[in-house]
Amino acid sequence: MSLPNGYAINSAPLDESEDIETLIESDAVPPQCCSARLNLAFLMFLGFSVxxxxxVNLSVAMVAMVNSTDPEPSQNSTVINACPMPAGSENTSDPFLQPKGIPQYPWDSExxxxxxxxxxxxYLCTQIPGGYLSGHYGGSIFxxxxxxxxxxLTVLTPLAARMGSYWLFALRALEGFGEGVTYPAMMSMWARWAPPLERSRLMTMSGSGGSFGAFVALPLTGYxxxxxxxxxxxxxxxxxxxxWAVFxxxxxxxxxxxxxxxxKEERDYIIKSIGPQGTGHGWxxxxxxxxxxxxxWAIIITQMCSxxxxxxxLTSLPTYMNDIMHFDIKSNGFLSALPYLGAWLFSTLSGITADSxxxxxxxxITVVRKLFTLVGLLSAAAFLVAVSFAGCSHILTVTFLxxxxxMGGATAAGVYMNQIDIAPRYAGLLLGITNTFGTIPGILAPIATGYFTEDRTLEGWKRxxxxxxxxxVAGALVFTVFSSGKIQPWAGAEEAGAKAEKDRSKSNST
Structure with missing residues (x-):
């Protein structure tokens, strides 16, 4: 099926500013409904939800696991600039009492x-190896x-907590080690499964499982x-x-x-539309x-900033809802989850809009990726600043957060899609690289938050x-100036085709 100007519906969009290869045309596009590629996206969605x-379950459970956010508060750190209790809430000294026999621990904010x-x-240790190996062997097993x-490992969390905070730290690090391969493996699989003009919607649908999982897990954990x-x-x-693993x-x-x-129709359509870029990258x-x-590098820096x-x-919002807003644990979980419901819906909508x-x-492609990244990062920054001016208004704080x-969900169709644009064959490895750097804020942000909010004041959270x-804002500027949607010369289809031809020649000669 062709569009005006003679392009096939499954060929990559071209313009004078882009040097992107026209992919092999296909006469018909099999429907997505009940297709193998849509079923794959749905299973990935469920997987990332899990x-x-x-x-994130520890983020909410932490409020219940500790018997005090600061077991020995100093005289100078008591309720300066603290917000009042929400209307209609019970003014109890400890709204997070656990059932009888459940242990709690005296861990301070640091x-x-x-x-x-x-x-x-x-998590950062297995991103690159996971991307490299899934690009060579395929991503499903990883x-x-x-x-x-x-x-x-998650099942062992209560045991590790009883053994001490160092054991729990080690267990959580091991969980991250195992989970680090998942997103690079997803990207490697979509490099072989996603037709170019369906990439945004399929990948945002599967990746948005993360936001949906946070939305479900946060209130459910509180309950x-x-x-x-x-x-x-x-x-x-x-x-x-x-x-989930059984399915x-x-x-x-x-x-x-x-x-x-x-x-057969769907298989031929996918293989023809992706072309030689849908093969593994070898060793x-x-x-x-x-x-x-x-x-x-534009993707790396922007992803770190985002x-x-x-x-x-993700890690500290339940603590903010507890220490500053004083929501009870059930309300805390639900209100901490609301932002991720919005991110799930908006990222999915962004993927559909980008493909359109x-x-x-x-x-x-370049303009689309920059547009969605700018919208996502700048609007998210504006509302974060608005939170700092909302003060103790519970309604405004929840609304702005x-x-x-x-709005940050728009970046799902922007910077987070960009590695498969510039190097489809190496997309899993590139995501491993960008996610390795992108994980550094996951380590530093909660630690920095702990230092900023050590006195549990509103001023600390404003910082x-x-x-x-x-x-x-810095990430938005970097991506706007330096990013590109072109397939890079070192990852071009000609190179992939030449290498495949060389491999076939070797095989025939032996």
Whole structure:
């Protein structure tokens, strides 16, 4: 099926400013409904929902696990600039009482910051190896084992907490180590599965499972903590990971060629539309050209800046809702989750809109990625600043925090999609590289938040929001100036085709 100007519906959009290859035309596009590629996106969506549930459950459970945010508060740190209790709430000294027999621990705010950041110490270690290996072997086994391994370790959380904060830190780091392969594996799989003009919607649908998982896990964790006790959170979340793994290993394949239930029409469409870029990258990769690639560094820096505010809210928002807003634990979980409902919906909508703009050739790939990144980062920064001016207004604070994370979801169709634009064959490895750097804020942000908010005052949290907003703006400027949607010379289809031809010649000669 052709569009005006003679382009196939599954060919990449071209303009005078872009040097992107026209992909092989296909006469018909098989419907997405009930297709193998849509089923894959749905299973990935569920997988990342579980992954983020496993990641964020400690953020809410932490409020119930400690018997005091600061077991020995100093005279100078008592309720200066503290906000009043929400209207209609009970003025109890400890609204987070646990069922009888459930232990609580005397961890101060600094210890809590380290425990919340521990996950990311392990998470950054496996991003690049996971991307490299999934790009060579295929991503299904790595994504499946990443979720399954994290689920198994999550079940051990209550035991580690009883043994001490150092053991819990080590366990959370191991969870991050196992989960680090999941997003690079996803990107490697979509490099083989996603037709160019369906990339944004398929990848944002699957990746938005993270926001949906946070939305479900945060209030559910609060409810479970208060009714069953905080250890039940980790047992139930771990069990969900085991259940998901059964379906994943039963129904998923690395690529269309090895899928047992895909139709011939869909398989041919995917393979033809992606072309030689849908093959594995082999053992050798162009390391030096990657290191010298300005568009790649633009993605790295921008992703680090974007993740600072995202991880700040992901790990510390329940503490803010507790210490400053004084919401009870059930309300805390629900209100902390609202921003991620917005991010899930908005990121999915952004992916559909981005594909529509590309299909209609309204903008080039470069312009689309820059546009969605700018909208996401600048609007998120503006609402974070607004939070700092909301003071003790519970309604305005929740509204601005929700809008900040919601608008930030637009970057899912911007910077987070860009590595598959500039190097489809190396997309998994590139995501491993960018996510490794992007994980550094996951370590530093909760630690910095712990230092900024040591006295538990509104002024300390204002500094947290202003720093996050400023870093967002810096990322938007870098991406606007230095990013690109072109396939880079070191990852071009000609190189891939030449290498494939060379491999075939070797095989024939032997």
């Amino acid at each position: 992954v983020y549930g496993l990641r 210890t809590q910051g380290w425990l919340l950041g521990a996950f990311f110490f392990g 994504l499946g084992l990443g979720v399954l391994g994290t689920a198994a 479970i903590c208060q009714t069953l006790g905080w250890p039940a959170v980790f047992y139930l979340c771990g069990g969900a990971g085991f259940l 994943w290993f039963a129904f998923v394949s690395n690529d269309p060629l090895t899928h047992r239930r895909i139709s 050798s990769v162009p390391v030096m050209p990657m290191l010298l690639s300005v568009p790649l 993740n600072w505010s995202y991880y700040t809210l 703009l590309l299909e209609r050739k309204v903008f080039s 929700t809008l900040s994370t919601t 947290v929001f202003w720093v996050a907003a400023g870093i967002n």
